[in-house]
Amino acid sequence: MHDGVLMLCETEIVDCNEQFARMLSMDKASIIGRSIAELSVPIQEDGSHSEAKAAQVFESVVAGRPGWIDWRMKRANGQLIDIEASLSRATLDGESILVATTRDVTARKLIERERQLLLDELSDKEEMIRLAGMASGVVSGVFDLGTGAVSWSDGAEDSLGVERGTLGKSMDEFKANMNADELIEFERALADGLRSGEVFKLEISRLEDDADNVVNRWFSVQGKANYNERHEAVTIRGTIADITEQKNTRQEIETLAYYDPLTGLANRRLLLDRLQQCCSQAERRGSSGALLFIDLDHFKLLNDSLGHQVGDELLIEVGHRLQACLRTEDTVARMGGDEFVVLLPSISGDPGLVASRVHTVAGKVGRSIAKDYIFNDNHYQMSGSIGVAIFPEDGTKANIILQHADAAMYLAKKSGRDTVAFYHASLQTEADSRLSLEAGLRNATDRGELELYYQPQVDVAHGGQVVGAEALLRWNHPENGLVMPDTFIPVAEETGLILSVGKWVLGRACVQCALWNEGRDEKNRIGIAVNVSPVQFRHQNFVGEVKSIISEQGLDPELVTLEITEGTLIDNLEDTKIKLDELQKFGVRISIDDFGTGYSSLYYLKNLPLDELKIDRIFIRDIIDDLSDAAIVSSILAIAENLELSVVAEGVETDEQAKFLINIGCNINQGYLYAKPLPAQVFTAKYLQLTDAGVDVL
Ligand code: C2E
Ligand code: CA
Ligand code: CA
Numbered sequence: 280m281h282d283g284v285l286m287l288c289e290t291e292i293v294d295c296n297e298q299f300a301r302m303l304s305m306d307k308a309s310i311i312g313r314s315i316a317e318l319s320v321p322i323q324e325d326g327s328h329s330e331a332k333a334a335q336v337f338e339s340v341v342a343g344r345p346g347w348i349d350w351r352m353k354r355a356n357g358q359l360i361d362i363e364a365s366l367s368r369a370t371l372d373g374e375s376i377l378v379a380t381t382r383d384v385t386a387r388k389l390i391e392r393e394r395q396l397l398l399d400e401l402s403d404k405e406e407m408i409r410l411a412g413m414a415s416g417v418v419s420g421v422f423d424l425g426t427g428a429v430s431w432s433d434g435a436e437d438s439l440g441v442e443r444g445t446l447g448k449s450m451d452e453f454k455a456n457m458n459a460d461e462l463i464e465f466e467r468a469l470a471d472g473l474r475s476g477e478v479f480k481l482e483i484s485r486l487e488d489d490a491d492n493v494v495n496r497w498f499s500v501q502g503k504a505n506y507n508e509r510h511e512a513v514t515i516r517g518t519i520a521d522i523t524e525q526k527n528t529r530q531e532i533e534t535l536a537y538y539d540p541l542t543g544l545a546n547r548r549l550l551l552d553r554l555q556q557c558c559s560q561a562e563r564r565g566s567s568g569a570l571l572f573i574d575l576d577h578f579k580l581l582n583d584s585l586g587h588q589v590g591d592e593l594l595i596e597v598g599h600r601l602q603a604c605l606r607t608e609d610t611v612a613r614m615g616g617d618e619f620v621v622l623l624p625s626i627s628g629d630p631g632l633v634a635s636r637v638h639t640v641a642g643k644v645g646r647s648i649a650k651d652y653i654f655n656d657n658h659y660q661m662s663g664s665i666g667v668a669i670f671p672e673d674g675t676k677a678n679i680i681l682q683h684a685d686a687a688m689y690l691a692k693k694s695g696r697d698t699v700a701f702y703h704a705s706l707q708t709e710a711d712s713r714l715s716l717e718a719g720l721r722n723a724t725d726r727g728e729l730e731l732y733y734q735p736q737v738d739v740a741h742g743g744q745v746v747g748a749e750a751l752l753r754w755n756h757p758e759n760g761l762v763m764p765d766t767f768i769p770v771a772e773e774t775g776l777i778l779s780v781g782k783w784v785l786g787r788a789c790v791q792c793a794l795w796n797e798g799r800d801e802k803n804r805i806g807i808a809v810n811v812s813p814v815q816f817r818h819q820n821f822v823g824e825v826k827s828i829i830s831e832q833g834l835d836p837e838l839v840t841l842e843i844t845e846g847t848l849i850d851n852l853e854d855t856k857i858k859l860d861e862l863q864k865f866g867v868r869i870s871i872d873d874f875g876t877g878y879s880s881l882y883y884l885k886n887l888p889l890d891e892l893k894i895d896r897i898f899i900r901d902i903i904d905d906l907s908d909a910a911i912v913s914s915i916l917a918i919a920e921n922l923e924l925s926v927v928a929e930g931v932e933t934d935e936q937a938k939f940l941i942n943i944g945c946n947i948n949q950g951y952l953y954a955k956p957l958p959a960q961v962f963t964a965k966y967l968q969l970t971d972a973g974v975d976v977l
Contacts, residue, residue, distance in 0.1 A: 282583055283362075283381040288374060290314050290333045302362070302383055304355045319352045320359060340366045341375040345579070347616045349384070361388040365579045380583045398535045405528045422450055422502075422515040429453055439498070439521055441485075446519075457483060469502070473512050478503045482522065497526045539613040541591060542598035550612035550620055555677040557624040558670045567630075569637045571621040571644060572666040572684035573601075574692065578617035581659060589654050593661070600647040605640070619663075620684070633669060634701065635713040635773070641665045641699040664691040668702040716770050719756065724783050728755045731787050732956035735966060736808070736927060739937065740946040745966045747806035747840070749949060750788040751956045752780075772814045781815040782824060789832040789839065791959055795967055796838065805967070808840040808870065813847040817854070822861045829867065836866030842893060843869065845877030856887060863888040870927070875911060884922055892919050896930020899950070903935050913943050 283299030285292055292313055300307045303318065310318070316330040323329055336348060345367040352360050364379040418435035422428075427450050436443050447453040454462060461483045472479030480501045487496050502517030537549035545553070554570065561568050575597065582590035594617065601611045601619060610622040623640060626633045648663040666688025674680040683702040691700035723729050733748040754762040771777040792807035799805070815821055829836050841862070848855045848871070859869055870891035875898055894915055901908045912928070919926045928940050931950030940948060957965065 281586070283383075285310075285379050285381065286369070286371065287315060287333075287337060287377040287379065288371075289337055290316060290330065292318075293371070293376060299381060302360065302381070303352060319350065323351055324349065336366065337377050340377045341368050343368070347579075348379075349388075350381075359385075361385045365583060367579075380579075382587065394535065394540065398532065401528055401532050401535070405525055405532065417518050417520040418446075419516065419518045420446070422517065424513055424515065427451065435519075439519060441487075456485070465500070469515070472502055472515070473504050476504055476506070494523075496521065496523045498522060542595050542613050544598050544602075544619075545610055545612040547612065547614050550610060550614070550622060551677045551681065553610050553624075554622055554670075554680060557622060558675055558677060558680065561625065562671045562675060564625075566625050566627060567633045567672065568625050568670050569623045569633070569640075570668045570670065570680050570684040571623070571637075571641055572668075572681070572688040573619040573621065573644065573648070573663045574666075574688050575617040575619075575648070576662045576664055576692070578661065581661065582617075585654075585659075592654060593652055593659070596652060597648060597661075600650070601644060604643050604647040620681070630669075630672070631713065632769075632773075635770075637667055637669065638699060638714060641667060645699065664688055665699045666691050666702065667699060673702050713770060716767060717774055717776075720754075720767055720771055720774075720776055720780075723754055723756075724779060726757075728757065729753070729780070729783060730755055730958065731784065731791065732958055733791070733962040734949055734956040735954050735962070736806075736947055736949045737953050738946055739941050739948055743953075744803075745805065746947065747808060748962065749808040749842070749956075750784060750791075750810070752784055752810075753956075768812065772812055775814065777812045777814050778818060781812060782828065785809050785825065785828050786831075789829055789834050792838055793832045793834050795963070796834075804838060806838045806840055806868075808842050810842045810872065811847075813844070813850065816843055816847050816858070817851070822858050822865075825862065825867065826865050829865075837868065840868040840870045840891060842872040844872045845874065845879065848887065849878055849880070849883060852883065859888050875915060881918070884918065884924075889922075889924055891925045891927060893927045893929055894945075896950070899928050899930045899936055899940075900932075902939055903933075909939070912940075912945065916943060916945055 281298065283296060283302045285295035285299050287293065292310055292315055295307060295310055297307065300310055303310065314330070315333050319329040319333075321329055323332055340346070345365075348364050348366060350362045350364055352362055354360055361384050362381045363384040364381040367378050369376055369378045416438060418432050418438055420429055420431040420435065429446070429448060429450055429452075431446050436446055439446075445456060447455065454465065457465060461481075464481055465483070468479040468481045471477075478501055480499065482497060482499050485496050485498070487494055499520045499522045500517065501520075502515045504512040505514045505516060507513050537546055537552075538544065539546045557568050560566075578590070578593070581593065594613070597619065598611065598613060601621060605611060605621060605623075608624055610624075612620045612622070614620055621640075621644065623637065626636050628636060645663055645665060648661060652659040652661065666684045666686065668674065668680050668684035668687060670680050673683045687700045687702040691698045694700060730753045731750045732753050733750060735745045736747040736749065738744050738746045752764045752768070754764075754767055756762045768777065771780050788807050788809050792805065795805045818824075825841070829839055848859075862869060868890040869888065870893050871889060872893050873895040874892040876895045892915060894912060898908045898912050898915075902912055903909075916926055918924075925947065926945055927947045927949060928945050929949045931937055931940065931948045931952045933952060936950075937948065937952055940946075954965075
């Protein structure tokens with residue numbers, strides 16, 4: 280090993296290797312048995328006392344929190360040496376000890392200190408420029424409020440370095456040089472200044488052609504009103520100063536102060552800043568965001584065995600990968616050592632959806648970290664443990680959210696590295712269950728776990744004859760039993776699985792419908808209604824697939840009704856029109872599902888080739904007690920009649936509702952009153968035996 284290694288029990292050095300002794304220019308024998316504090320400077324760089332700090336670090340490492348530390352020691356000759364140590368615990372003769380792998384980072388520390396010096400120097404410089412600016416490069420002017428004229432100090436334009444005539448002879452000419460935003464700001468500052476009598480200030484910028492490159496120059500404008508004996512404002516005296524250099528210096532300071540020098544990523548300070556902003560914004564908007572705390576697994580090991588250089592390159596590469604797999608609005612920060620943080624400013628959806636979306640991103644992040652790293656033709660592998668905190672749910676203060684994400688990261692480490700853990704246990708459960716639902720769903724089709732149930736649609740005007748059935752999807756989950764579509768369809772839509780699931784549904788429903796209608800006379804045919812998800816409908820080959828699936832079964836397309844919600848149709852009317860026209864030409868029927876809950880715009884009802892409106896069950900539910908629901912259903916019927924559309928009422932549960940619907944002439948009904956959705960065999964046996972059994976109607 281080319282690193283120094285030492286072992287501590289409490290604060291006593293119980294052993295070390297030759298390399299460590301060499302670092303201190305001592306021999307092993309004179310080191311072992313001494314207290315670490317004796318060999319260190321009394322006060323460490325962070326202001327802590329070496330003795331106390333060593334004891335505290337020992338305790339925390341032995342308690343199971345390995346980590347890194349920067350430590351300053353003394354060589355035999357009194358020279359100082361900066362050491363970076365990675366700490367872990369081990370057992371020696373039954374006792375817990377601390378093992379420190381150390382490295383001389385005196386040179387690097389020197390650079391860091393220089394950087395800090397530079398930063399301080401720049402801050403001084405900024406102050407100096409500010410002060411200097413007051414003495415030179417400043418011009419003054421007087422604005423006469425009565426006449427609107429402005430007079431400037433001699434050679435004003437030359438001393439600002441702007442073209443002659445730029446400042447103008449009147450307020451109007453002066454303002455003509457500002458852009459719209461600046462003008463608004465200027466007018467406001469002026470008005471405030473006039474009202475308060477105080478000095479007003481603002482900064483304006485100008486793009487200028489400097490030989491061949493365009494530079495952005497900044498000016499500070501200040502002014503104060505003067506009043507006559509009647510306390511009326513008569514003039515405004517003001518100054519203009521070139522503050523371009525000051526602005527640029529400030530920019531430089533920001534770069535130094537807010538970015539990690541190794542990776543160029545945001546540093547802790549900038550991250551906390553942005554996090555606080557995002558969190559306040561999320562609170563205001565009622566949205567959510569997430570913070571991922573990423574700690575590389577076993578980085579210490581690689582870093583210790585391959586050396587600093589490779590370790591640094593690895594960290595830079597991780598930074599690149601994180602940025603590459605995230606959106607530009609996300610912030611990637613390095614917190615120091617091998618810890619990175621990703622800030623996702625806004626994620627939409629209910630808590631469960633947010634959790635699963637964040638989980639997806641975290642998965643992506645984890646996978647990008649886990650790809651091979653190649654240095655000098657050698658391949659290395661690494662993984663990351665990721666802790667997630669959601670805000671504002673898990674906290675509204677930046678440092679608290681960060682702490683929580685950190686805590687979650689430790690959970691992830693504990694549960695076996697290369698994993699994702701949520702700070703909030705219930706979100707973890709949500710994300711896990713969504714994830715397992717998704718995984719299960721992927722195989723459900725192949726394993727034959729999906730099944731269609733059928734709910735009859737009956738014609739109450741013709742003795743309750745069953746005229747059709749709506750196909751409703753069920754999932755016979757091997758562990759959870761029968762799973763309802765409201766649970767898994769959203770997941771299928773989210774993951775795109777709905778495309779294959781939807782194809783299966785249509786195919787299965789067509790097979791069933793063909794069976795039912797075998798040898799049936801024209802008048803008594805049974806139609807099949809199939810639900811179409813927006814994701815399916817928007818898919819470019821949707822129409823082609825519908826056609827080929829129906830043709831494959833040799834089924835008359837007129838027997839098939841596609842149920843599509845209003846929202847889906849409206850979403851992209853142009854595309855909708857093209858698709859529906861083609862479907863109509865082919866012969867399938869189109870029904871608007873959940874009608875009444877969406878836009879219900881007459882425009883699209885009139886302009887799209889539709890066949891049926893399916894009144895949403897919320898109107899049927901209260902049709903007896905709620906006059907407006909009754910009115911809505913009646914007007915839907917009237918509109919449908921005018922546009923020659925058929926109507927199906929869904930969710931009919933009681934005799935009263937049925938009676939009401941019959942009275943107002945709504946004849947095709949569907950609902951628990953007649954039958955719940957049934958497995959195919961039950962449906963067939965119940966309604967479609969030789970002499971078709973109708974459904975009892977009133
Ligand atoms: P939906 O299209 O509005 O389907 C009608 C839902 O109302 C069904 O729920 C049905 O069981 C239920 N229902 C029927 N009669 C009554 C009644 O009298 N009272 C009450 N309270 N409910 C009644 P289900 O089967 O749980 O399906 C829920 C939703 O899942 C469906 O709403 C549909 O949007 C979706 N879905 C079902 N199967 C499929 C499918 O194959 N593909 C797609 N994309 N979505 C499907
Ligand atoms: Ca439906
Ligand atoms: Ca419906």
